[in-house]
Amino acid sequence: MSHSHSHPEQQPTPPMNDFSRQSWEERYKSRESVWSGRPNGVLTEEVETLEPAHALDVGCGEGADAVWLAGKGWHVTAVDLSATALARAAAHAEQAGVDSHITFTDGELDEVIANEGPWNLVSSQYTHPGQGSRWLVSTLAEAVAPGGMLLIVGHHPTDPHAADHPDLKDAAFAAEDVADVLSRDAWEVSATMRERTTYEADGRERLWRDSVLIARRHG
Numbered sequence: 001m002s003h004s005h006s007h008p009e010q011q012p013t014p015p016m017n018d019f020s021r022q023s024w025e026e027r028y029k030s031r032e033s034v035w036s037g038r039p040n041g042v043l044t045e046e047v048e049t050l051e052p053a054h055a056l057d058v059g060c061g062e063g064a065d066a067v068w069l070a071g072k073g074w075h076v077t078a079v080d081l082s083a084t085a086l087a088r089a090a091a092h093a094e095q096a097g098v099d100s101h102i103t104f105t106d107g108e109l110d111e112v113i114a115n116e117g118p119w120n121l122v123s124s125q126y127t128h129p130g131q132g133s134r135w136l137v138s139t140l141a142e143a144v145a146p147g148g149m150l151l152i153v154g155h156h157p158t159d160p161h162a163a164d165h166p167d168l169k170d171a172a173f174a175a176e177d178v179a180d181v182l183s184r185d186a187w188e189v190s191a192t193m194r195e196r197t198t199y200e201a202d203g204r205e206r207l208w209r210d211s212v213l214i215a216r217r218h219g
């Protein structure tokens with residue numbers, strides 16, 4: 001069974017011991033691909049109607065979201081701390097003919113934010129950094145331009161999958177528990193739990209519960 005989010009491939013994957021750079025790199029190296037290549041549903045739903053500008057995709061993995069954004073006309077900075085994931089992401093971007101719209105950066109998300117930006121859209125899809133979800137919200141908020149959108153999706157603590165994976169359970173968060181990091185003077189905030197279903201290779205249904213934090217920075 002795959003330990004992952006919206007669109008895992010069907011082969012088994014080794015368990016993760018932690019969320020460090022090394023464990024991510026080992027996980028990517030252990031398989032030809034970890035994710036399905038399809039963009040995440042919350043991103044496509046929420047961003048479809050936005051005017052394309054500059055986007056930051058943190059924890060971009062194998063690049064499906066960055067490629068989708070670039071195809072919609074966004075200029076994307078895509079950051080990950082796994083060189084293997086980034087190489088795959090860059091190859092996908094080239095295949096899709098959108099590589100000139102994406103800058104891939106190997107590094108920690110906070111270091112990139114300290115040196116670049118801001119962006120009109122900042123997206124984090126299941127990044128779950130070791131510093132925790134409150135840190136993630138406050139760090140990414142710094143990177144959002146006036147009038148821009150912050151979109152953070154992660155696993156909800158009641159996700160049935162989290163019960164089998166202690167690391168994931170520790171990293172999971174409820175969006176409403178981190179929403180207070182953002183001042184309502186500067187942000188319009190929506191914090192929800194969304195359910196979705198995927199299908200295993202054998203046809204079995206799997207229910208997922210995601211935390212979705214969407215915040216618009218006042219202009």
Ligand SMILES: C[S@@+](CC[C@H](N)C(=O)[O-])C[C@H]1O[C@@H](n2cnc3c(N)ncnc32)[C@H](O)[C@@H]1O
Nearest residue numbers: 024059060061080081082108109125126127129
């Ligand atoms: C669960 S994967 C999600 C990948 C991609 N967003 C997707 O939805 O397919 C999380 C990714 O975040 C990256 N990551 C974790 N912590 C990070 C950090 N502090 N800075 C940059 N990337 C990080 C990992 O290397 C991994 O590729």
